[in-house]
Amino acid sequence: MLVTTSHSQKTSHQVNVSSEIGTLRRVIVHSPDSGLGKVVPSKAQDWLFEDIVHLDTMRREEYDLYIKILLYFLDPQKVKGKISTIDAPENSRNFYKPEHPDYFNSNKVIDPQSLLSHILEDEKVRIRLLAAICAVERCSYTTQEYLTTLPSKELSKTLISGTLPDKSMIFAPIPNFIFTRDIGITINDHILLNKPAKIARTREALLTQYIFHNHPIFVHLKDKIIEIPESEHHFLLPDGEKDYKRATLEGGDVMMVSPNHLLIGLSERTSPYAVNQVIKILFEKEVVEKITVIKIPKKRDFMHIDTIFTQVKQNVWVLLGTLSREGEELEKRDFMESLQEVKPSEKLKIMQFVKGYGDKPVHYEYLEDLLDDISQNDLGCKEQTVFVYSGNNEFPFGAREQWTDSCNLLTIKEGVSIAYDRNDKTIEAFKQAGFEAIGAAELLDQFEKGTITPEEVENTIILLPSAELSRARGGSHCMSMPLLRDPIQ
Numbered sequence: 456m457l458v459t460t461s462h463s464q465k466t467s468h469q470v471n472v473s474s475e476i477g478t479l480r481r482v483i484v485h486s487p488d489s490g491l492g493k494v495v496p497s498k499a500q501d502w503l504f505e506d507i508v509h510l511d512t513m514r515r516e517e518y519d520l521y522i523k524i525l526l527y528f529l530d531p532q533k534v535k536g537k538i539s540t541i542d543a544p545e546n547s548r549n550f551y552k553p554e555h556p557d558y559f560n561s562n563k564v565i566d567p568q569s570l571l572s573h574i575l576e577d578e579k580v581r582i583r584l585l586a587a588i589c590a591v592e593r594c595s596y597t598t599q600e601y602l603t604t605l606p607s608k609e610l611s612k613t614l615i616s617g618t619l620p621d622k623s624m625i626f627a628p629i630p631n632f633i634f635t636r637d638i639g640i641t642i643n644d645h646i647l648l649n650k651p652a653k654i655a656r657t658r659e660a661l662l663t664q665y666i667f668h669n670h671p672i673f674v675h676l677k678d679k680i681i682e683i684p685e686s687e688h689h690f691l692l693p694d695g696e697k698d699y700k701r702a703t704l705e706g707g708d709v710m711m712v713s714p715n716h717l718l719i720g721l722s723e724r725t726s727p728y729a730v731n732q733v734i735k736i737l738f739e740k741e742v743v744e745k746i747t748v749i750k751i752p753k754k755r756d757f758m759h760i761d762t763i764f765t766q767v768k769q770n771v772w773v774l775l776g777t778l779s780r781e782g783e784e785l786e787k788r789d790f791m792e793s794l795q796e797v798k799p800s801e802k803l804k805i806m807q808f809v810k811g812y813g814d815k816p817v818h819y820e821y822l823e824d825l826l827d828d829i830s831q832n833d834l835g836c837k838e839q840t841v842f843v844y845s846g847n848n849e850f851p852f853g854a855r856e857q858w859t860d861s862c863n864l865l866t867i868k869e870g871v872s873i874a875y876d877r878n879d880k881t882i883e884a885f886k887q888a889g890f891e892a893i894g895a896a897e898l899l900d901q902f903e904k905g906t907i908t909p910e911e912v913e914n915t916i917i918l919l920p921s922a923e924l925s926r927a928r929g930g931s932h933c934m935s936m937p938l939l940r941d942p943i944q
């Protein structure tokens with residue numbers, strides 16, 4: 456192995472997440488690679504995109520700001536006072552390219568492309584991973600042999616983008632790799648790896664599995680990496696019946712809300728069998744004591760639970776009104792709506808399992824009841840729980856803004872979250888709840904001028920330009936896999 460682990464490195468390799476809001480210290484994010492620019496209209500839906508994106512705008516005007524904000528909060532010496540140089544045209548964005556010598560190379564804001572190039576230095580890992588990928592992608596033996604000869608940095612780039620250094624495509628891109636939330640989830644000091652429901656995300660899972668099992672920064676996690684096995688019945692089922700018994704789970708459905716309490720979505724992407732397995736494994740390993748299952752409608756609009764709600768502060772949540780108590784009350788006031796019967800599959804169902812209390816779950820009727828219980832009882836918050844609704848619950852903006860990820864926020868420290876700038880009504884609702892809203896570029900400008908420091912930022916929603924990013928159907932929560940957060944006070 457090229458990278459070795461010294462004692463001082465070990466502390467910086469710490470992995471622990473016990474809340475959604477403790478100060479973020481280490482995170483995995485992936486900058487949009489060239490594969491995103493290869494999405495064509497005929498494949499967009501298969502690749503889980505609603506549209507094709509303009510890669511250059513997505514990078515320069517949107518995602519690069521996200522990286523700079525994350526670095527300013529997590530690893531400031533990488534960016535402080537350097538932004539105009541970093542973004543100077545003659546530097547060709549090299550700062551953001553993991554394969555380039557000028558890459559920011561932080562051990563706090565980490566790109567899986569770098570981790571992959573490190574593990575590919577190991578001959579054994581390289582051969583095994585290439586064999587696995589080439590089998591999945593049905594490559595010829597000659598292609599596989601050629602790939603083994605590529606330098607690690609090039610190979611890493613190719614395995615992610617699907618494109619060789621000569622720009623020819625050897626397999627499909629994995630454009631959803633920017634949504635690192637879905638590749639795995641840190642649950643206290645364990646990592647739960649994902650089992651994607653969609654074929655388009657298969658290679659992501661394979662790369663992630665190899666990274667977590669082989670990279671020296673995760674070597675201490677050996678017994679703490681959890682993978683969900685397929686049910687043995689699954690293999691004997693006719694194809695038409697397979698779906699029900701499949702084990703699928705994506706990270707957007709898993710939320711660590713307090714040290715003992717995990718939320719897991721039962722959704723379009725996460726199957727009942729996987730949920731059962733997670734409960735069994737986490738209880739057996741004593742990783743958490745309480746697991747709440749939130750069954751959401753299987754709809755493209757919702758996909759994972761983190762598209763419906765996320766947490767901003769111990770007592771503040773942003774959520775979609777139509778699936779909540781607020782939504783039902785609004786509906787009841789509308790006589791015609793109340794005549795329409797809601798299909799059971801379109802209703803939210805919340806069941807809470809506590810270790811040692813058998814299979815008898817506690818039921819919550821509404822999302823607000825559960826979130827309030829988390830704020831007040833799990834987190835012991837003294838203030839009243841506040842709900843900020845998507846689109847400020849104004850028809851039809853709740854649904855419109857949820858579609859562009861108004862409810863999908865990454866909290867980088869208590870009360871400070873990153874959101875998309877396009878969700879005007881939700882931003883308005885945040886302001887009414889006492890938050891400030893500031894554009895990412897403006898905030899960076901203030902950091903550079905020294906008028907404010909990241910430590911001084913409080914109760915603020917940082918707004919990221921999102922015309923292109925939102926077409927990929929994920930927000931900042933999806934675009935982050937936290938590895939380390941401070942415990943909440």
Ligand SMILES: NC(=[NH2+])NCCC[C@H](N)C(=O)O
Nearest residue numbers: 503634707759927928929933
């Ligand atoms: N955690 C999330 N909500 N991830 C969003 C993923 C979006 C991606 N296009 C997909 O459909 O898979």
